[in-house]
Amino acid sequence: MCGTCNGDTAGAAPPAANSTTDNAAPSASTSNGVYPAQGQPASSPYQSVQDYISNVGRFKIIESTLREGEQFANAFFDIDTKIKIAKALDNFGVDYIELTSPVASQASYDDCKAICQLGLKAKILTHVRCNMEDARKAVECGVDGVDLVIGTSSFLREYSHGKSMDMIRSIALEVIAYVKSKGIEVRFSSEDSFRSNLVDILHLYQACDKAGVDRVGVADTVGGATPRMVYDLIRTLRGCVGCDIETHFHDDTGCAVANAHSALEAGATHVDTSVLGIGERNGITPLGALMARMVVTAPDYVKSKYNLKALKSLETLVADAVQVNIPFNNPVTGFCAFTHKAGIHAKAILANPSTYEIIDPHDFGMTRYVSINSRITGWNAVKARIEQLGLGSEFSDDQVKEVYGSPLFSAVFHCTGDIDTMRRTAKIKQMADIRPLAIDDTDSIIRSYHLDLQV
Amino acid sequence: MCGTCNGDTAGAAPPAANSTTDNAAPSASTSNGVYPAQGQPASSPYQSVQDYISNVGRFKIIESTLREGEQFANAFFDIDTKIKIAKALDNFGVDYIELTSPVASQASYDDCKAICQLGLKAKILTHVRCNMEDARKAVECGVDGVDLVIGTSSFLREYSHGKSMDMIRSIALEVIAYVKSKGIEVRFSSEDSFRSNLVDILHLYQACDKAGVDRVGVADTVGGATPRMVYDLIRTLRGCVGCDIETHFHDDTGCAVANAHSALEAGATHVDTSVLGIGERNGITPLGALMARMVVTAPDYVKSKYNLKALKSLETLVADAVQVNIPFNNPVTGFCAFTHKAGIHAKAILANPSTYEIIDPHDFGMTRYVSINSRITGWNAVKARIEQLGLGSEFSDDQVKEVYGSPLFSAVFHCTGDIDTMRRTAKIKQMADIRPLAIDDTDSIIRSYHLDLQV
Numbered sequence: 001m002c003g004t005c006n007g008d009t010a011g012a013a014p015p016a017a018n019s020t021t022d023n024a025a026p027s028a029s030t031s032n033g034v035y036p037a038q039g040q041p042a043s044s045p046y047q048s049v050q051d052y053i054s055n056v057g058r059f060k061i062i063e064s065t066l067r068e069g070e071q072f073a074n075a076f077f078d079i080d081t082k083i084k085i086a087k088a089l090d091n092f093g094v095d096y097i098e099l100t101s102p103v104a105s106q107a108s109y110d111d112c113k114a115i116c117q118l119g120l121k122a123k124i125l126t127h128v129r130c131n132m133e134d135a136r137k138a139v140e141c142g143v144d145g146v147d148l149v150i151g152t153s154s155f156l157r158e159y160s161h162g163k164s165m166d167m168i169r170s171i172a173l174e175v176i177a178y179v180k181s182k183g184i185e186v187r188f189s190s191e192d193s194f195r196s197n198l199v200d201i202l203h204l205y206q207a208c209d210k211a212g213v214d215r216v217g218v219a220d221t222v223g224g225a226t227p228r229m230v231y232d233l234i235r236t237l238r239g240c241v242g243c244d245i246e247t248h249f250h251d252d253t254g255c256a257v258a259n260a261h262s263a264l265e266a267g268a269t270h271v272d273t274s275v276l277g278i279g280e281r282n283g284i285t286p287l288g289a290l291m292a293r294m295v296v297t298a299p300d301y302v303k304s305k306y307n308l309k310a311l312k313s314l315e316t317l318v319a320d321a322v323q324v325n326i327p328f329n330n331p332v333t334g335f336c337a338f339t340h341k342a343g344i345h346a347k348a349i350l351a352n353p354s355t356y357e358i359i360d361p362h363d364f365g366m367t368r369y370v371s372i373n374s375r376i377t378g379w380n381a382v383k384a385r386i387e388q389l390g391l392g393s394e395f396s397d398d399q400v401k402e403v404y405g406s407p408l409f410s411a412v413f414h415c416t417g418d419i420d421t422m423r424r425t426a427k428i429k430q431m432a433d434i435r436p437l438a439i440d441d442t443d444s445i446i447r448s449y450h451l452d453l454q455v
Numbered sequence: 456m457c458g459t460c461n462g463d464t465a466g467a468a469p470p471a472a473n474s475t476t477d478n479a480a481p482s483a484s485t486s487n488g489v490y491p492a493q494g495q496p497a498s499s500p501y502q503s504v505q506d507y508i509s510n511v512g513r514f515k516i517i518e519s520t521l522r523e524g525e526q527f528a529n530a531f532f533d534i535d536t537k538i539k540i541a542k543a544l545d546n547f548g549v550d551y552i553e554l555t556s557p558v559a560s561q562a563s564y565d566d567c568k569a570i571c572q573l574g575l576k577a578k579i580l581t582h583v584r585c586n587m588e589d590a591r592k593a594v595e596c597g598v599d600g601v602d603l604v605i606g607t608s609s610f611l612r613e614y615s616h617g618k619s620m621d622m623i624r625s626i627a628l629e630v631i632a633y634v635k636s637k638g639i640e641v642r643f644s645s646e647d648s649f650r651s652n653l654v655d656i657l658h659l660y661q662a663c664d665k666a667g668v669d670r671v672g673v674a675d676t677v678g679g680a681t682p683r684m685v686y687d688l689i690r691t692l693r694g695c696v697g698c699d700i701e702t703h704f705h706d707d708t709g710c711a712v713a714n715a716h717s718a719l720e721a722g723a724t725h726v727d728t729s730v731l732g733i734g735e736r737n738g739i740t741p742l743g744a745l746m747a748r749m750v751v752t753a754p755d756y757v758k759s760k761y762n763l764k765a766l767k768s769l770e771t772l773v774a775d776a777v778q779v780n781i782p783f784n785n786p787v788t789g790f791c792a793f794t795h796k797a798g799i800h801a802k803a804i805l806a807n808p809s810t811y812e813i814i815d816p817h818d819f820g821m822t823r824y825v826s827i828n829s830r831i832t833g834w835n836a837v838k839a840r841i842e843q844l845g846l847g848s849e850f851s852d853d854q855v856k857e858v859y860g861s862p863l864f865s866a867v868f869h870c871t872g873d874i875d876t877m878r879r880t881a882k883i884k885q886m887a888d889i890r891p892l893a894i895d896d897t898d899s900i901i902r903s904y905h906l907d908l909q910v
Contacts, residue, residue: 070829070831071796071797071800071831072791072796073790073791073794073796073826074783074791075829076829076887076890076891100830100831104830104831105830105831105884105885105887105888106885106888107830107888107889108830108831108888129799151799151803153810155803155807155809155810156803156810158807159803159806159807159810160799160802160803160806160810192810221811222811222812222813223813224751224813226682226713226716226717226720226748226752227681227682227683227713227716227717228682228686228717228720231683251784251786252747252786252792252812252813252814253712253744253747253748253751253786253813253814254711254712254713254741254744254745254747254748254786255712255713255716255748256709257708257709257710257713258681258682258709258710258712258713258714259713261681261682261710262681262682262683265681265683276784277784278784280794280795280796280797280800280811281791281792281793281794281795281811281812282784282785282786282789282791282792283784286709286784289708289709290709292707292708292709293681293708293709293710296679296708297681324783325780325783327782327783327784327785328529328779328780328782329706329731329732329733329737329738329741329782330737330782331706331707331708331709331737334737335528336527336528336529336736336737337707337736337737338736339528339735339736340735340736341526341527341528341735342526342735344584344606344615345526345735347615348606348610348611348614348615351614351615352610352613352614354610355608355610355611355614355615355647356676356677356735356736357677357707357736358677358678358679358707358708359707359708371528374525374530374531375555375559375560375562375563376525376526376555376559376560376563429560430560430561432531432560433560433561433562433563434562435531436531
């Protein structure tokens, strides 16, 4: 029924006026409704974060659909699927692709080797426990870098591996030295960083930094951090190490996108993502939602670096592979992400899309849709639909309002119009009060009114 | 219901110095892995935001499924559905229920009146344009309060209503005086607050505050704000007005939950939500995700105030009414929100759930699930399943590892065990490398291995 308003295709073409402000013109706060770009004058003091440590305009993505994503409940990727996903990620423009540990199983080992040999532009990483045996297997596969991880919270030290911080440090330094000796990148990450002792992990990160690690990693493994906790920890860490800082946020409390943004503001350099956020439990920072966030914060960087128009097909590929639907409310690609319904919204959107859109759907190859089928529709939206149907020149504004069915207006109109003709005609608004209307229903109300006009 | 004429000021109580040590909040950080409760000692300086202005431990919810939610593409609520949803929200314990403007249509008017007469504990609000005609209709319906809204960004002033800031102020003051004269609550909100001129809106809010408005509202209408922008604006506003501060965040860039949290940290008192976040485009702060966030930040307040176990049925009711699936990755109620899969996760979860869970599923009437069907399964998870099947006493750890199928272990085991018997037995891990396994598959591998043991 109402579900016909499939934002991508059904009904409305984008309103004609929309290209008015949409151009490549980067730099200054665009008139297209995005917030001021980094370093540009802002119209008010709170609209732009311009700290010198911020990396919102130069971050890198470590895409972990083939590692974290494999930990999603529904995930089973055979080698063909893995290769398809790896190529699609490469085409999208991610900087790194992270794979499941080759120690996990024979297929994990074989697949890791195979993906390393694809010759992708993206660097290939694998994610292993911080020990020599795992690191050797990783190196054997031919990866561009090894992501080491170990739990540092008291929870994990007690209930998982049982090691002291001193033991962790000495193992870490040994493994880092080994991986570096092979001439490839190495990252050292704590796990559950936000429930680890601050001094302990700073001490550990600093030792790794001195040992020449390429990146240290901060992980909100349980998804409990807030943007401000993230900002504080990353900003402190930024002052303690010279290497890059990678961040990894689970989404249990719905903050994974905002936490990634906060981390970049505080000086982090890399963000872990997965397509649709798939991962352990309800997953991590979704690639698409992060793109939505960052294209608003740093439009030039994001639009020039990533192939945003490939997002929808990338998400569809992964959704099919793990047998889920794209969430109805997914940023950008959800079926109604650019559907406008309330009267006052539709009116303004038709005049200038930036009024109610912070993201231009065309940047992602999507289109907007203005719904005209409900009791909260305004007459401007009906007018736009009449124009789309090619009947614009044959309706006066008064007639549009009549077919729209404004109760206030009708009272006036009935005093001057042909009352009988008008009463015979169903009104969109009154009908929508009684039952859900499809676009076909409203179109036939408009056409039948139009026929009456010809009589 | 039916409010105290002076408005409910509990949330507005000027933050007293004692809020940093909040004696009222019982119990320390629970041993279940949640972050330290407000005012409790934290194990590191960045784990707790204890600003005296923070309202994270005493916020109120304005639930707008029946207003913002009606602007969702798929929404058509008849009166029966509206009443069901209103009662379910009331049972959940929301403070306010906001309804579509009675000016929108005849049914909207009738339904608003009907819901006001239900005698719910929650206060009933309706959301209207800031003009006398709409305000009169609202009052006529018998609501406990009227939420006034008008666009204040240059975008909306130019393309929507065309009014100057002076005109907006003078209309606002007239309408506020009228609603107050009727002895009911009144809120004044700007629209698109983050793209409005800061000085202009502060000036406007201050005038409304002096006129005795109960709440001013800040709205991220286009969903482009970041937590830090929110924190800065709300904190500034907190210093300019004495009344309550309501906040409304769209989710276009995936930050609506974090923004709400940030607003409360900065002194906001009320958060707008809808069930599953339904609303214009991809919606607003979802009630369930906000609960997930806040139960971690302020466990005692949230658990004592809201009927968390009713969340799942409330979401199901609304999902059915608007014909969507609950997103696979929904916090708390998504099908895999408490599913653990990777070997190192499962091992620790079995020893202590807090290792990888920041939310206790039982608080929401949910249960956790440890997956044992994949190539990344660890042997501890297989052991737990064997115990669930009542076979625990009949397997040694070595035998568990054998049926689990660790390649490293098998090599050792085969030197000492009955090789023929073992080879006949399919191993979980090797099978999971070949195809997706259901729980039935792993169970039958375990049982068949168990049978072999009896031979």
